[in-house]
Amino acid sequence: MNRPIERPDEFPERDHSLEDWLYAAQAQPELPADLPGWVRALVGAARTDAGEDAAAGIFSEPARTVPETGPDGTPPRYSAVLVLLGEDGAGEKTVLLTHRNPRMRTHSGQIAFPGGRREPQDAGPVDTAVREAVEETALDPASVVPVMVMDPLYIDRTNHAVIPVIAWWRAPGPVHPATQESDWVRAYPVARLAEPALRTRIGFLGWHGPAFDVDGYLLWGFTGGVVDALLQIAGWDQAWEDPWTDGEPVEVGDLFAALEASRNGENLAPAVLGDRLGGELENDNGENENGKEPR
Numbered sequence: 001m002n003r004p005i006e007r008p009d010e011f012p013e014r015d016h017s018l019e020d021w022l023y024a025a026q027a028q029p030e031l032p033a034d035l036p037g038w039v040r041a042l043v044g045a046a047r048t049d050a051g052e053d054a055a056a057g058i059f060s061e062p063a064r065t066v067p068e069t070g071p072d073g074t075p076p077r078y079s080a081v082l083v084l085l086g087e088d089g090a091g092e093k094t095v096l097l098t099h100r101n102p103r104m105r106t107h108s109g110q111i112a113f114p115g116g117r118r119e120p121q122d123a124g125p126v127d128t129a130v131r132e133a134v135e136e137t138a139l140d141p142a143s144v145v146p147v148m149v150m151d152p153l154y155i156d157r158t159n160h161a162v163i164p165v166i167a168w169w170r171a172p173g174p175v176h177p178a179t180q181e182s183d184w185v186r187a188y189p190v191a192r193l194a195e196p197a198l199r200t201r202i203g204f205l206g207w208h209g210p211a212f213d214v215d216g217y218l219l220w221g222f223t224g225g226v227v228d229a230l231l232q233i234a235g236w237d238q239a240w241e242d243p244w245t246d247g248e249p250v251e252v253g254d255l256f257a258a259l260e261a262s263r264n265g266e267n268l269a270p271a272v273l274g275d276r277l278g279g280e281l282e283n284d285n286g287e288n289e290n291g292k293e294p295r
Helices: 016-023 037-046 049-058 126-136 192-193 221-234 257-261 270-276
Strands: 077-087 093-100 115-117 144-149 153-155 159-171 180-188 199-204 207-214 217-219
Touching: 016 077, 016 126, 037 093, 037 144, 037 153, 037 159, 049 221, 077 180, 077 221, 093 192, 093 221, 115 270, 126 144, 126 159, 126 180, 153 221, 159 221, 180 192, 192 207, 192 221, 199 257, 207 221, 217 221
Parallel strands: 077 159
Antiparallel strands: 077 093, 077 115, 093 180, 144 159, 153 159, 199 207, 207 217
């Protein structure tokens, strides 16, 4: 567990420090009376030991503990992603996903949740996640109801700590790629993510993790881990032929081959993929061309 953050002496009216932001991350949103039962059940499970156990089964202990400084001696950089759950016209559960434009210089080709770096105007992770999602997808912020702020997940290769914010999409509306950053935005069916035939496990350089076929795109890495945990915590996962067993060597699908066969359009250079494990690619300054951090 990460250490508690003491409340700052005062919160500025406009800009918020990292200490403000981390303090706000410890508070859980109040659940509205009209919250659907399936969302309420998910939140209830996530706030118990079962939620922690699911995360522990997917993310290693180092990934669940944010250090004061990273391998380079600098403090971790924080960001947040929005895990927006809703229902389509047929009442089927959905989660909002984006595809990073392959023509972009960084983060190219990945399937991800909308999200990005903490900015001074953000009082907490909820503000960061919603603001970034609005910028990327033209989402109506009034339709978003935050229901849970998860613990940060640490990506040591890039010295980033990412906080997933789970939210309910009270009034789903149109979304689209609002900038050149993404070329595909969709409220994707959760049932499709849970289909055993569309799930696999891929590996590279000693790392392995869950992956999903999303209409021909490959969802993997940090986002794949969060989706896997979400399915387990909510009880939406189905039995599938996962080759991984606790502490045992496994034979998994080759990441290069899986990406090459996908629609992602990701850079397949080994150095690039190495930096992407657990998150998305950053440049030497820890930012992409839009000043965003990994999601």
